[in-house]
Amino acid sequence: MKKSYTLAVVLLPCLLIGCASAPPTLYQWGDYQEQIYNMYNDPGKSPPEEQIAKLEEDYQKVRSSNKQVPPGYHAHLSFLYFKTGKVDQALQELETEKAIFPESTVYMNRLIQQIKK
Amino acid sequence: MRNYLKPLFLMMLVLILAGCATTQKSYDYAAFKRSNPKSILVLPPLNNSPDVKASYTFLSVATYPLAESGYYVFPVALVDQSFKENGLMNPSEIHQVSLKKLDEIFGADAVLYIAVEKFGSSYNIISSESRVTASAKLLDVKTGDVLWEGNATASDAENESNSQGGLVGLLVKAIVKQIMSNFGTDPSLRVSSVTSARLLSANKNGILFGPRSPQYGKY
Numbered sequence A: 001m002k003k004s005y006t007l008a009v010v011l012l013p014c015l016l017i018g019c020a021s022a023p024p025t026l027y028q029w030g031d032y033q034e035q036i037y038n039m040y041n042d043p044g045k046s047p048p049e050e051q052i053a054k055l056e057e058d059y060q061k062v063r064s065s066n067k068q069v070p071p072g073y074h075a076h077l078s079f080l081y082f083k084t085g086k087v088d089q090a091l092q093e094l095e096t097e098k099a100i101f102p103e104s105t106v107y108m109n110r111l112i113q114q115i116k117k
Numbered sequence B: 001m002r003n004y005l006k007p008l009f010l011m012m013l014v015l016i017l018a019g020c021a022t023t024q025k026s027y028d029y030a031a032f033k034r035s036n037p038k039s040i041l042v043l044p045p046l047n048n049s050p051d052v053k054a055s056y057t058f059l060s061v062a063t064y065p066l067a068e069s070g071y072y073v074f075p076v077a078l079v080d081q082s083f084k085e086n087g088l089m090n091p092s093e094i095h096q097v098s099l100k101k102l103d104e105i106f107g108a109d110a111v112l113y114i115a116v117e118k119f120g121s122s123y124n125i126i127s128s129e130s131r132v133t134a135s136a137k138l139l140d141v142k143t144g145d146v147l148w149e150g151n152a153t154a155s156d157a158e159n160e161s162n163s164q165g166g167l168v169g170l171l172v173k174a175i176v177k178q179i180m181s182n183f184g185t186d187p188s189l190r191v192s193s194v195t196s197a198r199l200l201s202a203n204k205n206g207i208l209f210g211p212r213s214p215q216y217g218k219y
Helices: A002-020 A032-041 A048-064 A073-083 A087-100 A102-116 B002-022 B030-035 B054-060 B063-068 B076-085 B099-106 B169-182 B187-200
Strands: B039-042 B110-123 B128-140 B146-155
Touching (some): A032 A048, A032 A073, A032 B054, A032 B063, A032 B076, A048 A073, A073 A087, A073 A102, A087 A102, A102 B099, B030 B128, B039 B063, B054 B076, B063 B187, B110 B187, B146 B187
Parallel strands (some): B039 B110
Antiparallel strands (some): B110 B128
16 A cells, blocks of 8 residues: 555656656757857858858767757858858758758759859 | 426526637637648747847747647748848838749748747836737648648746646647746746647637647547
């Protein structure tokens, strides 16, 4: 009797926490949103090279845990690579965005053509 | 005496029940379901507030709830850059671009038009409040049909228990929780992300879940 009481005391908070906790997110966001915010509101905060390094680092972490980065992440990386003159990487990231999210095909193809011109 | 009261009582009962029933009016999703969009192009928001930071602060947090609700969301900064390269320098010009042109350039299924109505801090003697209010309209890019429209507000002075209930409300809660732990510095950014989560997450009277969500088609 006492045992089951203890069990109930232990289980009750678990149940309550279980109810309160939300379903897992579809994507791992890393610094994506903050970087966009800074790009417009605090552009001097970090140079594009630093932003790339942070996004690539986060991407490796996300990949090693078998999760996904959100829509637009690779395309945004492409944008940053292009800014720093790294055209090959810029093209590669657009291809990656297109491969993961075929919904982006029309726009990605347009950007790829634009860069290659 | 009793005979008088009975019909009166019945009439009141009917009125009370009818009163309850009218509050349950729910959003008409017929056009949304017919269109069944997979991808959403978010245009830089119009700014109807006096704060110049409003548009792009809101834009930076608009992707999260839409993507987590199951949609492909076009890369917002790159999209903005594409407009600028074509001479469209501000949101009000961008909002004038025809759907046909947007379809041709981006190939999006739906376009989201956001307007930030209130943004930032107001001060009074004992406390300061940061409030962000925004409205949004989702259009089918091919037909121009309005698929959904709504508005939301958030404030850092509000009571925490004032949140949406039910199963779909969990997504909003999760987003808000994540946001609160992430954005520590700028109160208007933090409040914007709560407004964005309320406005743009699949929820009661909100958008429906998209194809990339495990909840797609259930609500």
